[in-house]
Amino acid sequence: MNAQTIGARLTEVLGRIRAAERGNGRPDGSVALVAVSKRHGTEAIRAAYAAGQRAFGENYVQEAMAKQAELADLAIEWHFIGRIQGNKTRQIAEHFSWVHSLCDPHHARRLDAQRPAGLLPLQACIQVNTSGESSKEGLAPEAVADLLAACAPLERVQICGLMTLPAPAQDEPGQRRPLRALRELRDRLATPDRPLAVLSMGMSDDLDAAVAEGATVVRIGTAVFGPRPV
Ligand SMILES: *Cc1c(COP(=O)(O)O)cnc(C)c1O
Numbered sequence: 286m287n288a289q290t291i292g293a294r295l296t297e298v299l300g301r302i303r304a305a306e307r308g309n310g311r312p313d314g315s316v317a318l319v320a321v322s323k324r325h326g327t328e329a330i331r332a333a334y335a336a337g338q339r340a341f342g343e344n345y346v347q348e349a350m351a352k353q354a355e356l357a358d359l360a361i362e363w364h365f366i367g368r369i370q371g372n373k374t375r376q377i378a379e380h381f382s383w384v385h386s387l388c389d390p391h392h393a394r395r396l397d398a399q400r401p402a403g404l405l406p407l408q409a410c411i412q413v414n415t416s417g418e419s420s421k422e423g424l425a426p427e428a429v430a431d432l433l434a435a436c437a438p439l440e441r442v443q444i445c446g447l448m449t450l451p452a453p454a455q456d457e458p459g460q461r462r463p464l465r466a467l468r469e470l471r472d473r474l475a476t477p478d479r480p481l482a483v484l485s486m487g488m489s490d491d492l493d494a495a496v497a498e499g500a501t502v503v504r505i506g507t508a509v510f511g512p513r514p515v
Contacts, residue, residue: 446483
């Protein structure tokens with residue numbers, strides 16, 4: 286996909302987000318876009334950057350490190366959205382602003398210890414399994430309170446909200462159920478000290494449903510960059 290096409294697709298996605306904000310009575314700009322660039326090359330990232338995009342999401346540490354080295358001239362905000370492996374926490378702590386996929390207190394403590402002093406605290410979302418047995422991704426909803434408690438003393442990792450990656454659903458009610466479940470879980474767990482303001486949910490196929498259910502961050506790959514190369 287050439288640079289012009291990526292720019293046009295990005296504009297279209299931002300228009301969809303804006304329309305969904307307005308359609309659901311939400312303020313303009315209340316939903317942020319993370320452009321998911323996994324398996325796409327650095328030219329694709331440069332094209333989206335040239336069109337104004339600054340936040341990019343990557344799933345694989347090794348792949349992300351190589352891209353970050355090539356793109357060191359750009360002021361990109363990097364989001365780690367993939368499965369966390371215990372032996373990769375240092376690279377995540379050193380090279381990302383955000384991690385969306387925290388589900389283990391050991392990982393949280395390692396990230397906290399490994400976050401370099403010169404950087405702002407690592408912003409984090411706890412990944413929740415809202416799809417029951419049809420998904421193995423994320424923490425069971427009833428386990429989230431314990432992880433929040435384990436993270437409360439950490440100073441270099443800040444829990445900002447919740448994230449979910451629902452099992453694909455064909456119809457809109459099926460799409461909305463897990464998204465609503467994440468919002469309701471957040472509403473139950475939020476306190477004045479820990480508002481959990483961020484809801485990271487919504488991908489190319491369920492973007493509109495996610496904004497309707499209260500997403501504050503959508504993670505969009507295919508709709509911006511086209512199908513991922515195999
Ligand atoms: C790949 C991926 C996305 C983007 O998915 P698209 O359907 O391409 O928009 C979002 N979130 C996570 C966690 C992903 O792995």
